[in-house]
Amino acid sequence: MSILSLQNISKKYGAVQALSGVSFDVPKGAVYGILGPNGSGKTTLLGIVTDVLKADTGSFTLFDQPATARQRRQMGTLLETPNFYHYLSGYRNLEIAAAIKQRGHDDIARVLQICGLTARQHAAFKTYSLGMKQRLAIASVLLGDPDVLVLDEPTNGLDPSGIAEVRELVRQLAGAGKTIILASHLLDEVEKVCTHVAILRRGQLLKSGSVEAVISRHDFLELAATDNTALQTALAAYPGCTSAQLNGNVVVAVFNDSPDAAAVNRYLSQQGIWLQHLQLRKKSLEKAFLEITNDPA
Secondary structure, eight states, X not given: OEEEEEEEEEEEETTEEEEEEEEEEEETTOEEEEEOOTTSSHHHHHHHHTTSSOOSEEEXXXXXXXXXXXXXXXXXXXXXXXXXXXXXXXXXXXHHHHHHHTOOGGGHHHHHXXXXXXXGTXXXXXXXXXXXXXXXXXXXXXXXXXXXXXXXXXXXXXXXXXXXXXXXHHHHHHHTTOEEXXXXXXXXXXXXXXXXXXXXXXXXXXXXXXXXXXXXXXXXXXXXXXXXXXXXXXXXXXXXXXEEEEETTEEEEEESSOOOHHHHHHHHHHTTOOEEEEEEEEOOHHHHHHHHHTOOO
């Protein structure tokens, strides 16, 4: 089942093409990261899905049905930080949010418990840490127990402690079976919490799918021998080796799949090349992402 299915969504603001023919599917139970730098179209896309904005062209479905107000009531959305009242308690702020959303007040205790705020529910909002304030915002999103959560940059502006708190909460909600659609410009966020990702740049969809499939990070080998030129030549003939480049005093060898370091070592010894250095390494997430977006590393 696709929770959300986008078909050729486009949106312009004057001469600016915010989105251009974006299509992808969000499967049930996924933590789906919409990744891209500021100005890539992430917030515009979420605005269209939540009916804050209208697409110029294209269409989408929610829960395999045409998007209606009924389907959207199964979604909890956080597109910007809610305007909580600083001098009111967390509990009282959620009472107001529940009234605005036409959700029952009997759900407040549950969402406070989920978000770890029960002990501070009667403290004034102004006394909350940044992480607590954002967790209260997510508690507001959870009122009514929606099946799907739509979060736009949920860790934006938080300190490291607050970021860790919100990420752990997202992981817990995903573990409880929620489908989460999360826009972010942070690679680290996608790596730590997302199962799937769509990468946007200037309104264009570059890739979408599981994180492992989209952001390929094959292991590579660092090797060194007395004669690195001979080492390069031998590696170039090794099955599955796509490149062997000299980088300082080591040769960096990249393969179609994760290499078997022991098998490579045996092969080289058969060629009369004895290694002084052999290290299995993984491509950084940042480098993999920059390769996709064609930006310089």
